Amino acid sequence: MIDRKAFRTLTSGLYLITSRESDRKVGCVVNTLVQVASEPPTLAVALNKDNVTTAAIDATGRFAATVLSEAAPIELIGAFGFRSSADTDKFADCPYCLDGAEIPYVTASGLARFSVRVTEKVDVGTHYLFVGIVEEAAVLEAGEPLTYADYHRVKGGKTPPKAATFNGGEDGIDAVPAAAPVGDAAAPTTEEAPKRVAWRCPICGYVEEGYPDGLPADYTCPICGVPGSMFERVEI
Structure with missing residues (x-):
């Protein structure tokens, strides 16, 4: 084992x-x-x-x-x-x-x-x-x-699939990606605003909106060049 x-x-x-x-x-x-x-x-x-x-x-x-x-x-x-x-x-x-x-x-x-x-x-x-x-x-x-x-x-980085230390998508010690923005939990509200689907780069934290069904096949992060296939789905 x-x-x-x-x-x-x-x-x-x-x-x-x-x-x-x-x-x-x-x-x-x-x-x-x-x-x-x-x-x-x-x-x-x-x-x-x-x-x-x-x-x-x-x-x-x-x-x-x-x-x-x-x-x-x-x-x-x-x-x-x-x-x-x-x-x-x-x-x-x-x-x-x-x-x-x-x-x-x-x-x-x-x-x-x-x-x-x-x-x-x-x-x-x-x-x-x-x-x-x-x-x-x-x-x-x-x-x-x-x-x-x-x-x-610290930087919230991920492991590329071709790396010697890639373990099937299980990243390193306590990887902490940037959190999606959330509202003030203490503020009283009568109804929640509808959430929008967005996609977050796992490397630099860049967030892309406007693609609710998924990023285009040829999409790459405009900041660090990570392929869209590695982006994480988030709701904002």
Whole structure:
């Protein structure tokens, strides 16, 4: 028997993993970046086999990683975590630099960055585990790292289906999405105003009205780009 709630006790940070595919810059969000050796300095990261970023790393043998700070905006996480590099330039609205191997790395809201040369790829089911030697590392700014628990608990974030920690829709520790506005319970009323159906983004809290029967198939959040299929139905 496997109780998936047990996995919620494993703590980690939140990172942007980036690479390139020819002239196209690609990237995604992970919480699976770990240091596995000190000499030589070695990092490992797990990425879904279906990700564009995974294919780019497999082809180039290189990736960069940015450690996100507590101040990282949900829009940045949404852009890299819930959009596809296949049809979106995720670097269009955020500052970045190129490392010595011309791999892009994000500098916005980053505490540190690493450039890694892959030395081993391990098949672990839905994901590949890329292991590599760190060739460049630098501190970008002072601050505290954003933990995966705080991403759920403080920012109300959700887990993308392709994440290594996705557990069939059961999100992390005590995820708290923004509450829909409610009236003053203490105020006396003679009748309740009819409620309206709306749809709320689970990442940034944006609320869309005007679609009582469901959002269009091609709808995406205008703030963070999350697909409409992940929006939550609310009444306001």
